[in-house]
Amino acid sequence: MNKNNLNFIIVGASIAGCSAAIMLKKNGALVTIIERSESIDSYKKLCTHFIQPISTPILQEIGLLDFVKENGLKSKAKFYTPAGVIESSGPYSDKETSTESYAYNIERSVLDPELRKILLEHDIELKMNASFKEVTIAEDHCIVTIDDNGKNTKLECDVLIAADGRTSSVSKFCNFQQQEFQNDRLTIFAYFEGYPFGELETHQSHFVIDGNDMGFIYPLKKGKVLLSWYYDNKSENKPSNQEDRIKFILEKMSNAFPDFSFDSLKCISNVYGYNHFPNQLRNPISKNIALIGDACASVDPLSGVGCSMALKSASLLTEAYISFKQDGVSFLDEYLKKYQEEIMPHLNGIIADSRINYNQTKESIQKKYLPIIRDKSLRDDYLNLTGRLIYPKDFQKRYLFSSIKQSKTHI
Ligand SMILES: Cc1cc2nc3c(=O)[nH]c(=O)nc-3n(C[C@H](O)[C@H](O)[C@H](O)COP(=O)(O)OP(=O)(O)OC[C@H]3O[C@@H](n4cnc5c(N)ncnc54)[C@H](O)[C@@H]3O)c2cc1C
Structure with missing residues (x-):
């Protein structure tokens, strides 16, 4: 890898893949991105849409911040603990770096298609309905076979980037080692309308700590709100149908937020969730391959960091690429180093918190x-x-x- 500009194939055009494609292209790389979904408007359904403030500079860098401000809600977490409320007015602000920023609640149905539009604005080659099948790794390049709209096609690149999510087929094909860490909670969530709390003006997302459980209220655009409840996956109290699940969420919320009234809320969606979601880590690199986003680390959604870490990993990969071009450092080793220094400390804390202390x-x-x-x-x-x-x-x-x-x- 000693050329000036590298040629990348990115598998997965969601938050990690699109942001990496945009930033790498802005720094001179040649990028092709493939996405197995057929429609440019497809989006990730299992998400509660809270984008942490760490993402703000990256959203700015990829040209998405204004869109997010306009199409999402500026947000800040307010925690309700048994000892009292943790909140603070104004933006998140870190006194050490003197940065000010907000979180954003923006639905993936809005965010994911916009990311793909930005790809096209940057003249990045985007192949929809194209799936990764296999890769042959040579000394200084890879030959990637994809199913492109039903036709097997071979593409060559210097580096293959797996941004294909938690079940990453690239990492499976390449036998990346995977570590799993127990997560003791399950979640269910649904969308409601008739949000009565008047909080849309203050843009707060409300997080309650209720024993071993946690409940989340995420206001969304157009008067919608997403309510999610995380609880012990060994609990025997698991509602089994849609109606009971909605009742369960609303009952839990009413008990945990006694000052709010949930009476006027009307459920407007299916109930989503999972029973079992172990934390999952893979090594970020192997020869001529980098993993970003959930393909590399998919941790307890309760922490609400998956999108931010997807953006952050794409940003670190780009920083490593810039160092490679400017200083001739080993691109993938540099990415690994940055990942271990800047992402792993967050993940270790989240993994520890996903165990219940009985x-x-x-x-x-x-x-x-x-x-x-x-x-x-x-x-x-x-x-x-x-x-x-x-x-x-x-x-x-x-x-x-x-x-x-x-x-x-x-x-
Ligand atoms: C219940 C739940 C709630 C969550 N809530 C939040 C939250 O509030 N805030 C937050 O930050 N994070 C949240 N997350 C996590 C967040 O959704 C993910 O971390 C984030 O989507 C990861 O982005 P990604 O681009 O790495 O992967 P994904 O968004 O999973 O995208 C992977 C892409 O790769 C494509 N793909 C897969 N295989 C192939 C293939 N073989 N060939 C071509 N394309 C392929 C897929 O179609 C998809 O577009 C939540 C997760 C869950 C489960």
Whole structure:
């Protein structure tokens, strides 16, 4: 790999693949992207559409930020814990980097087609109804066989990028090692209309911590709202039909948010969800192949970071490509290094949080959150942690420091 501009084939034209294609093309690469769905308007159904604030500069870079602002809702998390509420007014703001940003709630039915439109604006070759079949990896290039609208076609590239999601067929074909980590929760979610809380003006998404469960209220455009409930997948209380599931979500929400009234909400969709969703990690690289987005890491959706990490991995891959072109560093090794430094710390924290601690009590949860509730600066840090603007280890340090300080004042 010693050419100036590399030639990439990207498998999967969703959030990771499209953003990588756009950024690589902007930096001189030759890019072909293939997508197995037939329609340019196809989109991912299993998503609750919360894009964390860490994504803002990347959305800007790929030319999507204005669209997201216009077609999504500016949002910020508000947490309801047994010790009190964690919120802060204004945008997320990280005092160390002096950056200010918001999260966005934007439906994938709107976001995914727009990403593909941007590909076309950049003259990136997009093949729809084209699936990855196999790859032969030579010393300095790959021959990729695809099923292009029913016809087997061979394409050559320097690097193959797998952006084909959690079930990545590229990684399976290439025998990438996969690690799985238990996730103790399942989720169900549905869309409703008649959102009565008047929160659309303040653009808050509401997250409640209710024992081992968590409930989420995501306001969406056009007066819609998405309600999701995460709970123990060993629970015996699993509603089995659509009507019972809707009732279950609304009952849980009413109990967890006693100040809100859910009476006027009308369900306008199927109920979506999963029973079993182990955290899944794959090595980000092997010879002439890079994995990005869910193909590389697909972790507990409760954390709401999948889209942001898909964007981040695409951005790190592009940074590695720029270093390769400017300084001659090894492109894929550089990507691996950046991935381990900038993405893995977030994933490790999320994987740990996806286990249920059956020994915890309401009091122990209260005790855990109390230092955050009491300290304005720590509240900001907590929101920044969940928005992935700071790393878990930095939050832990600040939490420890503040807890010790507080224990000296609150005897
Ligand atoms: C219930 C649930 C809720 C979630 N909520 C959130 C949330 O609120 N916020 C958030 O940030 N994340 C959320 N996520 C995670 C988020 O949806 C994913 O992390 C994100 O979509 C990953 O993007 P991706 O581009 O890597 O993969 P995907 O979006 O899965 O895209 C993969 C693409 O590859 C294509 N493809 C697959 N195989 C082939 C092939 N062989 N050939 C060609 N094309 C192929 C697919 O058609 C698809 O377009 C949620 C996930 C779940 C399950």
